[in-house]
Amino acid sequence: MAAALLRRASTSSSASLLRPLSGRLFSSDETVLSIETSVPFTGHKIEPPSRMVDTTPKELLSFFSDMALMRRMEIAADSLYKAKLIRGFCHLYDGQEAVAVGMEAAITKADGIITAYRDHCTFLGRGGNLVQAFSELMGRQAGCSNGKGGSMHFYKKDASFYGGHGIVGAQVPLGCGVAFAQKYNKEGAVTFALYGDGAANQGQLFEALNISALWDLPAILVCENNHYGMGTAEWRAAKSPAYYKRGDYVPGLKVDGMDALAVKQACKFAKEYALANGPIILEMDTYRYHGHSMSDPGSTYRTRDEISGVRQERDPIERVRKLILAHDIAPASELKDIEKEVRKQVDDAIAQAKESPMPDASELFTNVYVKGYGAESFGADRKEIRATLP
Amino acid sequence: MASLQMAALLSAPSTPVPSDRVRLGALRLSASSSSAARNGGALVVRSEAKVSGGGASARGLSLITHAVAEKAAAASSADSKPGHELLLFEALREGLDEEMERDPTVCVMGEDVGHYGGSYKVTKGLATKYGDLRVLDTPIAENSFTGMGIGSAMTGLRPVVEGMNMGFLLLAYNQISNNCGMLHYTSGGQFKIPIVIRGPGGVGRQLGAEHSQRLESYFQSIPGLQMVACSTPYNAKGLMKAAIRSENPVVLFEHVLLYNLKERIPDEEYVLSLEEAEMVRPGEHVTILTYSRMRYHVMQAAKTLVNKGYDPEVIDIRSLKPFDLYTIGNSIKKTHRVLIVEECMRTGGIGASLRSAIIDNFWDYLDAPILCLSSQDVPTPYAGTLENWTVVQPEQIVAAVEQLCK
Numbered sequence: 001m002a003a004a005l006l007r008r009a010s011t012s013s014s015a016s017l018l019r020p021l022s023g024r025l026f027s028s029d030e031t032v033l034s035i036e037t038s039v040p041f042t043g044h045k046i047e048p049p050s051r052m053v054d055t056t057p058k059e060l061l062s063f064f065s066d067m068a069l070m071r072r073m074e075i076a077a078d079s080l081y082k083a084k085l086i087r088g089f090c091h092l093y094d095g096q097e098a099v100a101v102g103m104e105a106a107i108t109k110a111d112g113i114i115t116a117y118r119d120h121c122t123f124l125g126r127g128g129n130l131v132q133a134f135s136e137l138m139g140r141q142a143g144c145s146n147g148k149g150g151s152m153h154f155y156k157k158d159a160s161f162y163g164g165h166g167i168v169g170a171q172v173p174l175g176c177g178v179a180f181a182q183k184y185n186k187e188g189a190v191t192f193a194l195y196g197d198g199a200a201n202q203g204q205l206f207e208a209l210n211i212s213a214l215w216d217l218p219a220i221l222v223c224e225n226n227h228y229g230m231g232t233a234e235w236r237a238a239k240s241p242a243y244y245k246r247g248d249y250v251p252g253l254k255v256d257g258m259d260a261l262a263v264k265q266a267c268k269f270a271k272e273y274a275l276a277n278g279p280i281i282l283e284m285d286t287y288r289y290h291g292h293s294m295s296d297p298g299s300t301y302r303t304r305d306e307i308s309g310v311r312q313e314r315d316p317i318e319r320v321r322k323l324i325l326a327h328d329i330a331p332a333s334e335l336k337d338i339e340k341e342v343r344k345q346v347d348d349a350i351a352q353a354k355e356s357p358m359p360d361a362s363e364l365f366t367n368v369y370v371k372g373y374g375a376e377s378f379g380a381d382r383k384e385i386r387a388t389l390p
Numbered sequence: 391m392a393s394l395q396m397a398a399l400l401s402a403p404s405t406p407v408p409s410d411r412v413r414l415g416a417l418r419l420s421a422s423s424s425s426a427a428r429n430g431g432a433l434v435v436r437s438e439a440k441v442s443g444g445g446a447s448a449r450g451l452s453l454i455t456h457a458v459a460e461k462a463a464a465a466s467s468a469d470s471k472p473g474h475e476l477l478l479f480e481a482l483r484e485g486l487d488e489e490m491e492r493d494p495t496v497c498v499m500g501e502d503v504g505h506y507g508g509s510y511k512v513t514k515g516l517a518t519k520y521g522d523l524r525v526l527d528t529p530i531a532e533n534s535f536t537g538m539g540i541g542s543a544m545t546g547l548r549p550v551v552e553g554m555n556m557g558f559l560l561l562a563y564n565q566i567s568n569n570c571g572m573l574h575y576t577s578g579g580q581f582k583i584p585i586v587i588r589g590p591g592g593v594g595r596q597l598g599a600e601h602s603q604r605l606e607s608y609f610q611s612i613p614g615l616q617m618v619a620c621s622t623p624y625n626a627k628g629l630m631k632a633a634i635r636s637e638n639p640v641v642l643f644e645h646v647l648l649y650n651l652k653e654r655i656p657d658e659e660y661v662l663s664l665e666e667a668e669m670v671r672p673g674e675h676v677t678i679l680t681y682s683r684m685r686y687h688v689m690q691a692a693k694t695l696v697n698k699g700y701d702p703e704v705i706d707i708r709s710l711k712p713f714d715l716y717t718i719g720n721s722i723k724k725t726h727r728v729l730i731v732e733e734c735m736r737t738g739g740i741g742a743s744l745r746s747a748i749i750d751n752f753w754d755y756l757d758a759p760i761l762c763l764s765s766q767d768v769p770t771p772y773a774g775t776l777e778n779w780t781v782v783q784p785e786q787i788v789a790a791v792e793q794l795c796k
Binding site: 112114143144145146147148149150153155156157162163164165166167170172173174175176177178180181182183184185203204207208210211214215366367368369370 | 523528533535536539541542564568573580616
């Protein structure tokens with residue numbers, strides 16, 4: 001009874017990782033746990049890493065709360081879209097959170113990430129905050145791109161998050177270019193270029209892979225294989241849907257993308273490999289619950305049973321919840337409290353984002369060019385002061 | 391050719407445009423010494439002066455102790471200073487070499503730019519000097535290596551991407567339009583793309599339709615992009631340097647037939663303004679706006695016109711996006727007649743945009759409709775005679791001026 005009271009008292013204080021003082025199997029946050037991944041890794045021209053992943057209770061709880069936040073954000077975005085506060089394209093990431101979260105656990109902010117248009121959660125993972133995300137989705141000034149980018153153009157330069165790109169596959173050469181710059185500057189960092197199973201058939205991917213392999217660039221190409229390129233299933237789009245093998249001369253690894261620990265292990269392994277040897281491909285076997293975007297119901301090309309089946313058996317948040325409960329890291333009620341807290345954070349952020357104004361009309365013309373090197377259009381009367389040459 | 395240009399430059403101050411606009415690049419830069427303090431970089435340096443040390447002291451930290459004295463010397467003796475003679479591709483190489491030396495983040499990417507020395511020898515010798523990591527031979531994959539150039543520019547490198555022929559860059563159009571032109575805007579200003587995309591384009595000597603394309607008309611609508619076209623060794627070197635130093639993505643259009651032009655250029659370092667037009671020949675009767683190779687057809691026609699008693703004012707617009715409407719406008723206000731001579735197709739070319747820009751801004755000053763001579767809307771044929779008829783010839787320019795000045 002006393003223990004239960006203690007639990008309630010402590011969990012109401014914050015959504016963080018305070019734990020009740022009652023008897024626990026693990027006495028500290030930093031105890032190393034070795035947990036087996038759901039399935040072993042499959043390697044192509046490379047020896048896959050071990051199935052046993054080292055983690056800590058603290059990390060597992062952070063996985064849970066981060067993924068819960070991402071899930072909640074995407075569901076809220078769905079409602080906002082239906083309320084017509086978000087317009088245009090909105091591609092939701094729910095179901096795939098483990099990839100974003102596991103990757104962050106393996107790397108630093110010096111390593112680059114670039115992805116396509118399903119970027120809201122990756123942005124959060126890189127340190128973006130909810131208000132910036134929702135404001136950008138609603139086209140407000142407080143957005144991460146000042147409201148001028150939209151759902152498909154989230155960026156965070158200081159965290160090496162290079163976006164946020166609408167054209168399928170075009171971000172992969174960009175990512176290899178970032179990796180080139182990292183090698184050029186001898187930074188000792190890597191770049192993860194994420195793309196989907198639909199983009200895996202783009203020619204520029206193979207071109208960029210060829211160049212990266214020739215120049216030994218620290219580029220890691222990550223295929224987030226959610227098995228559908230909008231409405232086209234992978235077996236209808238790719239003669240060889242073994243995307244981790246498509247690199248041919250470049251080694252590849254197939255990973256269970258719904259298992260955050262497996263993702264973490266694979267990314268850690270890939271980073272070490274890429275720094276020493278050049279590019280490597282990771283295929284994350286993952287799934288999206290929503291359709292391709294808000295205009296796609298997601299049920300015309302797959303059955304509802306399939307979706308609910310994956311949700312029951314492979315949901316990334318449920319997996320981590322089970323791990324936490326199995327290892328007695330926190331009680332179920334605490335996890336529920338975390339989810340409640342997360343819901344509140346998201347609601348607060350939406351309220352704050354709604355208060356942000358739309359961009360000023362003058363913003364239409366800002367940031368087209370970088371000012372300061374005589375790049376202003378002078379116009380017929382040169383009213384604009386010419387910038388002087390450096 | 392060179393003497394004509396030198397003569398034009400010498401006679402520059404007589405135009406109604408304030409003289410500091412049309413001086414040699416070196417002189418204009420001397421007026422902005424206050425900004426030199428901002429960046430710590432002096433503008434007129436002897437080419438022998440090297441940037442000290444390796445990477446750290448690169449951009450803008452080279453202090454030249456005798457800057458004032460040098461500037462004075464340059465100002466008084468620039469016109470008579472002998473300089474050195476070179477061909478246009480060598481001028482491009484010189485500009486590139488100087489910028490690579492000055493700034494270690496400048497690198498070159500393209501097909502056969504390294505060991506082969508460049509298909510038009512613009513990058514000859516640079517690979518041995520700077521190594522394989524700074525002068526990069528790429529496979530034939532324009533879409534991806536342009537994308538990689540843009541990606542590396544996002545992190546702060548300053549790549550110079552060469553299209554072996556501008557026409558090949560059509561394969562990279564998605565990267566150039568969406569990522570190069572728009573990233574600064576869609577990221578809310580977070581990412582700058584200081585990339586230079588350059589290469590030869592235009593109609594050559596019977597190269598065939600696919601190798602004679604004029605991409606300036608396709609790229610001109612892309613927001614966020616700057617476009618310049620060089621036409622002489624002097625402006626080639628100056629524009630190359632300016633393009634590399636610019637924080638914006640710049641497309642530098644060279645012309646296949648102009649690489650072997652010879653001219654005497656100054657020894658001092660100079661950087662030209664990307665947005666400025668060049669007054670080639672001041673005049674009174676008609677304003678002829680042109681760029682790249684057509685400049686030479688116009689000057690050839692100008693000789694005939696002068697003999698016939700006309701006084702054309704020839705302006706090489708150089709900056710294709712944005713247009714230098716100030717120089718152009720002042721000229722129109724003087725002459726009231728405009729002829730545009732370009733190599734683009736009639737439909738949707740640079741001339742079409744320039745014409746509408748002039749109509750929007752200077753309608754009241756026009757005494758006659760704007761004439762625009764452009765290439766025919768056909769794929770460039772192989773046969774020599776047919777090819778000559780696709781592009782504008784001096785005789786047509788003479789006839790057009792006569793018609794305008796009737």
